[in-house]
Amino acid sequence: MKHLIKFILIYIFIANNLSAQTNSNAEKKIDSLFSNYNSKTAGVAVGIVKDGKLIYKKGYGTANLEYDIPITPKTIFNVGSVSKQFTTFSIYLLERQGKISLNDDVRKYIPELPVYEKTITIKHLCSHTSGLKDQWALLTLAGWRMDDVITPEQVMKIATKQKELNFLPGSQFKYSNTGFSLLAEIVKRVSGKSFGEFAKENIFNPLGMENTLIYDDNEKIVKNRAYSYGNENGLYSKRNLNSSSVGPTNVYTTVEDLSKWTANFENPTVGDVDFINHFNERTSLDNGEPAILAVSDGETIYHAKGQFMRNYKGLNVYNHTGSDAGFKSYLGRFQDNKLSIILLSNDESFASYKSGMAIAEFYLSDKFKKRAPKTEPEKKVEEKPKYISTTNLKDFVGQFENTELSSVFNVKVIDGKLAMTHNRLSDVVLTEVEKDKFTGLITFSVEVSFQRNKKNEITGLSITNFGATNVKFIKLK
Structure with a gap:
């Protein structure tokens, strides 16, 4: 018996030592990956969550280049389209509370929308299958700059005037930020609270996300926030963000708070296991076929409630990137492996997805399967004759x-x-x-x-x- 106990203790010691060594090697690789960021550059905050715990958090570069404020794990960033999963989660909470159905006609809550040939449902909004023209695409054609003041009211006005859709609802997948603005408006009208208040009461506070907010007022002061930058020929310039449009973007948060959000998918505090499984299911078109973003490296990327899901080198991953002004973000959850990767950046040129998957290799390389080399037959590319205009x-x-x-x-x-x-x-x-x-x-x-x-x-x-x-x-x- 003593020998067995001794063996178990030795095994635990070796396992812990190997785990610590693996983490240490990964952390050195992360340092190397972001070694170009310093006190004179924009940068990135990194969070690694394993088994529900934030095992690594660090900031690289500068949150505010005018005042030389460094990025830390407590720095607050706009996460761009990573916000969409909070919007759909709020909708699913309302469904769970019995206040809405995903099959409801959107006009039940937003009657000012035109009557289209086919009904747009809440489910269509959640899955990018509504056919609604994208709000940013429309605003630019209306003469707006992306650094103009853009409010939810203005988005609603332009969205509800569009009498034509891109396609019949439920028939195709096409990324649409407008759908998520309408979802945020539905949360507001059904709950009787602003979208920000609803999210705070039902998600942020229960999870202890004390430094997270929905930025619905472009004049609001947010302490510890980063400002975003572009870089041309080594010279940084501000990327001003004056939008208070919520739903598709404008969740402001930290890597520390996002670690609590990812942990909720493994050990739910908000919702339960059945709720999380329901939320993680991939979405589909009306004919039952899956909603597909793309096929990359032979792997199909599906949509799932404000996230994308795929089997990456043999492992299932839920992820999404974000981009707004010069802010870039990546949130990836290898849920079966209980590993999450969080990257928040204020550098317009930051390759968020590429960096996220590079870090995944640091921790999961021994579990990834090697992709078979591509053996596609060589295709002859026929050059089209150059178009010669004869038009006046x-x-x-x-x-x-x-x-x-x-x-x-x-x-x-x-x-x-x-x-x-x-x-x-x-x-x-x-x-x-x-x-x-x-x-x-x-x-x-x-x-x-x-x-x-x-x-x-x-x-x-x-x-x-x-x-x-x-x-x-x-x-x-």
Whole structure:
């Protein structure tokens, strides 16, 4: 018996020693990964959660370059689209409380939305399958800059004026921030509290997330917050963020608080095991097929309630990145391995997903499966003949209006090139890629297609970007 006890104690000692050695090696690799960050750069806060405990937390670089304030694990960042999982979690809490159904018509709560050909449900909003045009995509076409003051009220006004969808609800997956703004509005109207108050009472406070808030007032002072930066040719500049739009973004938090959020998925305090399992289920289209973001390295990336899920090198992972102004974030949960990785950055060029998966290799390399080398047959790429325009650019000149956006573009020929001008935007130079079709940049890349009548006269144009398809502008003159 004594020998058995001695053996067990030796085994525990060796196991603990090996674990400590593994963690130490991983921490050195993390230091090396972020060695370029210092007191003169923006940076990143890192949190590693194992078995529900924050085993590593550290800040690299500077939270405020004007006052030389370093990043620490207590620094507060905007996490961008990582916010979406808190929005959907709030909706699922309301469902659990019996106050809503995921199959409810969204117009039951937001009656000012147009009546569409097919009903948009709350489930559609949660799963990026509503067909609603993206709010940022629309705002830019309405003449807004991304550093303008943008409030939930303004987002609601522009969203509820759109009479056309990108596609029939439930028929496709297409990322839409608008859906999450509407979800936040539903939480507000159903609970009788602001979305921030609801999240604080039902999620943040119960989990002890004392330094987390929904930033719904762009003038609110937040102590210990980071400011975000871009870097061009080694020179940093501010990336101002004045938006108070909530739902798709604007959760402000720390790596310490996010560790408590990830721990709740393993040992629930808010919700229970069944609730968490329900929340983690992948979402689907109306025909039952899964909602798929993409296929990468032969692995399918599914959507699941404000998160994406995939089997990465043999291990299941739930993750999402965030990007707002110069803020970048990554939150990844290898739930079966009880490992979570949290990265919060104020550096616009920070490669959040790549860094997150690099850190995963530091801790899980012995568990990852090697991918088989790709053996795809070589494809012959047929070069398309270069398009040679025979169009008279003056044919396109005119004034074009979209009343739903209260937006007017003037199309002109400037210095021999076709350009679109707007009272609130820089001039947009258009490049013709085929007959009556041009490309350009209105904050985001756009495709501009002109329409003609039977007399071959230009009568209008439509603009398509990453989140809005065929936004129509009618020619006025």
